[in-house]
Amino acid sequence: MNSEAAHDILAKYLKSNGKRRATTERYAVLDEVMRTQGHFDAEGLYYRLITNGVKVSRATVYNTLELLQNCGLVSKYRFTENSSRYERSYGRPHHHHLICLECGDIIELVNERLERLQNELCSEKSFTPQSSTVQVFGTCSRCRKKE
Amino acid sequence: MNSEAAHDILAKYLKSNGKRRATTERYAVLDEVMRTQGHFDAEGLYYRLITNGVKVSRATVYNTLELLQNCGLVSKYRFTENSSRYERSYGRPHHHHLICLECGDIIELVNERLERLQNELCSEKSFTPQSSTVQVFGTCSRCRKKE
């Protein structure tokens, strides 16, 4: 998707943050992220980069993912035990997740009322929200039918 | 708190689950959990057990925490990067978390409307919910003032 706009955001972020440098690796990782639909993990992204002939190290992938998080281009989640999952967040509305415990499928949820209610509850507690996740674990309709 | 009732729940669960056995270690871990206020991690619980003269291994602590999760006595969360956090869930309403990124404080949130809205959204997607967490990351009022 609009990869160029994402480049701009990263460029602006790097410049505004003093000593941070624009390296080929960082843009390569960003491109791969923008090419990716849905959720992915660090290892998978690394594998796809290598397979596409991009020379990066795992360390750089992890570093860059953190960087991209900081400029709001990527979100990070921890649904299951072992590994962190990421997703492209540029150009996508804020949303939440229904996670099927049977098949691991993730259904996304966008809801204005939920956002509003959350904000309301935060101000009741004088809490200034920055980011949030709603994670509902359960069974999706497909798996439900199988049983 | 009502540790005896919790014992009963565990006993019932063990019996109903065929081959599972009631060991001293399991009850010792449960007792320590019931004695704990707020959130804790596996290592901390292990440490407190050892310090109190209870002989258990880390492996058993992890095992038992999973067991207690399965009978609904304990909930598990993954707020931060590294380690899982647990909390006693027996005798407590379902609630959510506002997590302060400055001081790490966790504010609990109980709200009926939020629960209802969640359930509504699930049925729209024909999703059968089992458990859920809402995690809002931000700044608490105390840290807000400091800035």
Place this chain on the structure above:
DNA sequence: CTCGGTGCAAATGCTTTGCAATGTC
């Protein structure tokens, strides 16, 4: 007496780190 559970230490798997080499600014 059986077989599920425990303890230990070693293994696992994701993620980070230390340091020399590299490439941006």
Place this chain on the structure above:
DNA sequence: GACATTGCAAAGCATTTGCACCGAG
């Protein structure tokens, strides 16, 4: 040229596992 960033392999860390021993049923 200075120094932030990279790559590599090794280290870290929370959690799990394999196996011999133990003890609940």
